[in-house]
Amino acid sequence: MRQVNLRVYEKVADDVEGVLEAHGLDYVSIRDDGDEDEDPGRLFLFPLPSEAVSDVFHDLTDAGVSDDAYNVLAEASHAETPRYEEIRSEYSTELRGLSRRELHSKILEMQWPETTYYLGTILSVVVATVGLLIDSPAVVVGSMVIAPQVSSALSTTAGIIHGDWEMYVGSAKRQVVGLAVAVLAAAAFTLVVRWTGFVPTTASITSLELMGFRFAPTFLSSVAALAAGAVGAFGYMTDQTMSLVGVMIAAAIVPAAAAGGIALAWGVPLVALGALALLAVNVLAINLGAMGTLLALGYRPVWVDETRLAYSLPKRNRGTVGVVALLFTLSVVVAATLGGLHVGYERSVNGAVDETFDDARYAGVTLVSVSSQYGGVPGTTPNVTVTASRTVERSHPSLPPTVERRIEERTGRDVRVQVQYTEVRESNASVNERRARLPAPVRASSGPSKLRPLTQ
Numbered sequence: 001m002r003q004v005n006l007r008v009y010e011k012v013a014d015d016v017e018g019v020l021e022a023h024g025l026d027y028v029s030i031r032d033d034g035d036e037d038e039d040p041g042r043l044f045l046f047p048l049p050s051e052a053v054s055d056v057f058h059d060l061t062d063a064g065v066s067d068d069a070y071n072v073l074a075e076a077s078h079a080e081t082p083r084y085e086e087i088r089s090e091y092s093t094e095l096r097g098l099s100r101r102e103l104h105s106k107i108l109e110m111q112w113p114e115t116t117y118y119l120g121t122i123l124s125v126v127v128a129t130v131g132l133l134i135d136s137p138a139v140v141v142g143s144m145v146i147a148p149q150v151s152s153a154l155s156t157t158a159g160i161i162h163g164d165w166e167m168y169v170g171s172a173k174r175q176v177v178g179l180a181v182a183v184l185a186a187a188a189f190t191l192v193v194r195w196t197g198f199v200p201t202t203a204s205i206t207s208l209e210l211m212g213f214r215f216a217p218t219f220l221s222s223v224a225a226l227a228a229g230a231v232g233a234f235g236y237m238t239d240q241t242m243s244l245v246g247v248m249i250a251a252a253i254v255p256a257a258a259a260g261g262i263a264l265a266w267g268v269p270l271v272a273l274g275a276l277a278l279l280a281v282n283v284l285a286i287n288l289g290a291m292g293t294l295l296a297l298g299y300r301p302v303w304v305d306e307t308r309l310a311y312s313l314p315k316r317n318r319g320t321v322g323v324v325a326l327l328f329t330l331s332v333v334v335a336a337t338l339g340g341l342h343v344g345y346e347r348s349v350n351g352a353v354d355e356t357f358d359d360a361r362y363a364g365v366t367l368v369s370v371s372s373q374y375g376g377v378p379g380t381t382p383n384v385t386v387t388a389s390r391t392v393e394r395s396h397p398s399l400p401p402t403v404e405r406r407i408e409e410r411t412g413r414d415v416r417v418q419v420q421y422t423e424v425r426e427s428n429a430s431v432n433e434r435r436a437r438l439p440a441p442v443r444a445s446s447g448p449s450k451l452r453p454l455t456q
Contacts, residue, residue: 001079001088002053006044006060007032007070013042015063020046023056026081043070047079051091053102073102100162100299103237107158108167111151117174118181120148124250125182126189128258133190133199135208140255147250152178153283154232154249157290161299165321172324179257179279186261194265205266206373206383214259216274216374217281217339218346225252225282229289237297252282270382274374277338284335341376345411349375349384352406357388362399365390368422372415381414389422 008016013029020027027046048056053073061067112120124147131139152174159168193199205211228248235245256279263272349372357367366389373382386403396419404417 001076002048002050003074003076003079004044004046004048005070005072005074006065007041008044008065009039009041012064016042016044016060016065019056019059019063020044022059023052024083024087025056026083047076047081047084049088049091050102052087054100057101071101103158103299104162104164107151107155107236111155111171112148114174117148117152118178120146121178121182122185124148124254125186125258125261128254129186129189129262132208132210132214132255132258132262133193133205135210137210140210141247141251143254143258144247144250147246147254149175149178149253150232150246150249153229153253153286154236154290157229157233157287157294158236160291161294161301163301169320169324172328175283176327179253179283182254182257183261183264183276183279186258187265188261190262190265205262205268206271206385210255211259211262211271212371212385214256214275214278215271215371216342216346216376217278219343221252221278222281222285222339225285226289228252229286229291230293232286233290233293234297237294237299249286252286253279256282270373270377270380273377274342277335277342277374277376280331280335281339284332338376342374345375345413346372348410349407349415352410353384353386353403356399356403356406359402362396364394365396365399365421375411375413375415378413381416383416383418386417386419387422388419 006016017027017029025046025048027044030043030045032041032043057065111117124143126143127146128140128143131137131141131143152171155167155171156175159165159171190199194201206215228245228251232245232249256275260272260275260279263269263275350370353367353370356362357365368387368389370384370386372384375382384403384407386400388399400417400419403419404415407413407415407417
């Protein structure tokens with residue numbers, strides 16, 4: 001609910017009253033005689049459901065209320081007026097977002113100060129780096145809670161929608177610089193803990209399970225990032241809390257940046273390239289998801305409605321906005337190319353692995369998962385890790401070379417395949433318990449059977 005304080009000039013006051021009456025709003029009108037620098041007017045005070053702000057102010061604008069009129073929208077907790085419950089019930093059954101003005105103000109309020117933003121980015125990526133190195137999901141999740149990326153990730157899209165090019169340029173800069181700082185901070189921290197002996201220098205980071213999830217962009221990771229951007233935009237346009245939304249967006253950004261920094265410090269360029277490609281694709285997907293959601297919910301860019309994109313750009317910022325837009329377009333092309341190359345490679349790998357496990361020779365082995373390093377760079381030899389479970393102690397020495405051969409046939413690339421087994425065993429008690437539940441066997445008899453009558 002909102003409490004609205006609106007001052008208008010006397011010449012449009014009657015029209016404003018008509019709009020408020022048409023919407024069934026209860027209001028208080030106070031005459032304001034103004035002063036020597038201001039014409040007389042009237043101050044209208046009225047409560048308004050949050051969902052009705054956009055409709056009411058659209059009609060007020062049509063009635064002659066200027067954009068620079070004195071207007072304060074404040075959150076209110078309770079209202080007792082004759083008709084408020086009626087209008088609240090009317091709007092409570094529909095999904096309506098915040099007005100453009102409220103949305104713009106909410107995004108501005110949620111932006112972190114620049115120094116605090118970069119400090120929060122460094123702290124969150126260091127925590128994520130620790131979580132990846134010790135293979136602890138709980139620590140990685142903790143890094144997402146303190147990450148500030150939600151503000152810059154969605155402000156870029158909001159700047160385009162509102163024609164606020166200063167917000168657009170500033171948010172795009174924060175995204176790029178913030179991600180670069182995150183990767184460098186993760187690499188520096190990894191080098192320190194490695195050189196000081198807190199992490200074995202000969203350890204294989206490719207064997208870490210949480211690192212394996214961030215070897216390269218996948219179709220499912222892109223879907224998750226798109227959903228994060230969509231949920232973030234939905235959270236911005238409603239009165240919902242942004243805390244959990246921020247965690248979801250950070251989940252697509254912070255661990256990938258930490259993985260890229262770790263791989264750079266460890267000197268594994270293919271893993272580093274894959275993690276950075278994942279980071280770029282996720283950031284792009286978040287922005288596209290947010291933009292698509294805002295457009296779908298009716299937030300058209302103001303410069304489209306007014307058909308004057310060039311005129312909406314301040315002269316002093318036109319060059320900067322153009323450069324940022326060009327860089328953004330290039331990043332879209334690069335990220336889409338990097339992601340598309342690996343997604344095609346990954347599909348071929350999965351198809352080859354499925355074909356191998358369908359072979360009758362491996363009937364006692366069950367496929368659990370497939371993890372592959374980034375395969376979008378020709379001339380490299382990516383690793384493919386296949387995890388399988390088996391219920392019998394039987395080795396399958398032909399499985400790794402068979403998988404490797406079939407992957408190479410499908411992709412036309414040299415690969416290295418590693419098969420990891422998970423043993424599945426049953427205790428004797430479980431076996432005996434299952435046998436006890438079986439019906440007793442029927443024994444055949446060669447002689448005539450003697451039936452005894454049942455007695456109670």
